[in-house]
Amino acid sequence: MTETPHPAPDPPGDADQAARAARVWAAMSALVLTGEDRRKEVTETLGISFFRAKALRRLLAGPLTQRELSARLATDKPQTSLIVDDLEQRGYVTRSVHPDDRRCKVVTLTPAGTDAAEQAERILARPPRALLELAPEELAVLDRIMARLSPEAP
DSSP states (O other): OOOOOOOOOOOTTHHHHHHHHHHHHHHHHIIIIIISOHHHHHHHHHTSOHHHHHHHHHGGGSOEEHHHHHHHHTOOHHHHHHHHHHHHHTTSEEEEEOSSOTTOEEEEEOHHHHHHHHHHHHHHHSOOHHHHTSOHHHHHHHHHHHHHHSTTOO
């Protein structure tokens, strides 16, 4: 009879490290996702769904075709059309024919849409109170750690 190989036991401390990482991740998620509900603040301030605000924010960099906007929102074309229709009725965007392809529509922010998108950006960029309440040394340590964890970090 052959024995089924067993995986090597974890080195001492690995379980503690994994548990600690799980606690840190849960705390980070709670801080960002539930601590201060910025999404709710955006929707209440602008009077539109967070997803519509997200569409406006994606257009801040410049006009996009509806297909490009769909891709940036990770949604299907019919859903994007409904969102753009609503934003157009509210005066936040205009839709025009693409100069090189008449089958495509280009979505552009109006001045009111730019104001709304920038307001959403300001709300979302505001640090949570818990971060503002850290001692300068604690914030400096957290800043260094987050820089190491950043996708752009070397």
